[in-house]
Amino acid sequence: MExxxxxxxxxxxxxxxITRYIQLQDHRVLLNGIVEYVSEVGSVGxxxxxxxxxxxxxxxxxxxxxNLSKLxxxxxxxxxxxxxxxxxxxxxxxxxILENASSSLESDEKHQESIRDRNKYFPSPSVxxxxxxxxxxxxxxxxxxxxxxxxxxxxxxxxxxFIDHYVSDLFRNQRVNCCLSGWIECYGDxxxxxxxxxxxxxxxxxxxxxQECVILNTLNVEKLFKGKxx
Amino acid sequence: MIxxxxxxxxxxxxxxxxxxxxxxxxMDAEAPLFRKGLGLDSIDALELVVLLEENYGIKINASKxxxxxxxxxxxxxxxxxxxxxxxxxxxxxxx
Numbered sequence: 001m002e003x004x005x006x007x008x009x010x011x012x013x014x015x016x017x018i019t020r021y022i023q024l025q026d027h028r029v030l031l032n033g034i035v036e037y038v039s040e041v042g043s044v045g046x047x048x049x050x051x052x053x054x055x056x057x058x059x060x061x062x063x064x065x066x067n068l069s070k071l072x073x074x075x076x077x078x079x080x081x082x083x084x085x086x087x088x089x090x091x092x093x094x095x096x097i098l099e100n101a102s103s104s105l106e107s108d109e110k111h112q113e114s115i116r117d118r119n120k121y122f123p124s125p126s127v128x129x130x131x132x133x134x135x136x137x138x139x140x141x142x143x144x145x146x147x148x149x150x151x152x153x154x155x156x157x158x159x160x161x162f163i164d165h166y167v168s169d170l171f172r173n174q175r176v177n178c179c180l181s182g183w184i185e186c187y188g189d190x191x192x193x194x195x196x197x198x199x200x201x202x203x204x205x206x207x208x209x210x211q212e213c214v215i216l217n218t219l220n221v222e223k224l225f226k227g228k229x230x
Numbered sequence: 231m232i233x234x235x236x237x238x239x240x241x242x243x244x245x246x247x248x249x250x251x252x253x254x255x256x257m258d259a260e261a262p263l264f265r266k267g268l269g270l271d272s273i274d275a276l277e278l279v280v281l282l283e284e285n286y287g288i289k290i291n292a293s294k295x296x297x298x299x300x301x302x303x304x305x306x307x308x309x310x311x312x313x314x315x316x317x318x319x320x321x322x323x324x325x
Binding site: 060063064122125 | 269274277280
């Protein structure tokens, strides 16, 4: 894996770098591959609440979100804490590009259940609004005032190559200088979040953690996703 | 009687709107529900419309009657009691 040890070995060619990444899975929160928090074993709902409280987050709307949005929200919240991303870039310069497998299926099923019986037809507006995976990306965008492209792509499994190509293209062809990207999957008891920040090399020269940056390419993204050490 | 209904409504609102860390005791029955007070939003307003229909059999026109009825928990309780009174009067007349 290509890693910058220090300034002196920065490549001459402009690169896209993964400057920070987070994983929420198996009752744990890992930041840059290091375990930050372990919650009690339980449902995804219990895990989300426990992470919210552990990190002293104050955002009452969190409790109205579905589990998928909560997981995405928490991932972005912790990932961005302590960074200067939101000061360094305008909202328009930041994109959110995500993938998952189950879309918003859990909320879709909940909604379907509420309209199944014509005699008990009480669809809940607050469930219905989460019947799209893009809402998860939008919750992150609203919270952090991110106004660049935001999209959620559905794949059977994590596709690092797609992210590599799509995000690289965004940087090349549009006014994007930063991107939050990754995999936020949640259905039933299974949940897995892998979210990372991508920035251009020339925008992070003063970034203190440069030695921990990883060049954006398919292989590196796949390795980080699988939890392989840097 | 209205006090019992207000307490019931408070519990239902906490449950339906997922109001975390709020107890019925924290809720002022006369405080505005939207903007100030509990700070509810438009989705919450729709959820309240569903709550009235599902739990009390009351169908309301949210855009027309909503602002008045949903001003506070007390105004909701008064509306429910008036509605029930009217239904009782109608059924007494028909019998």
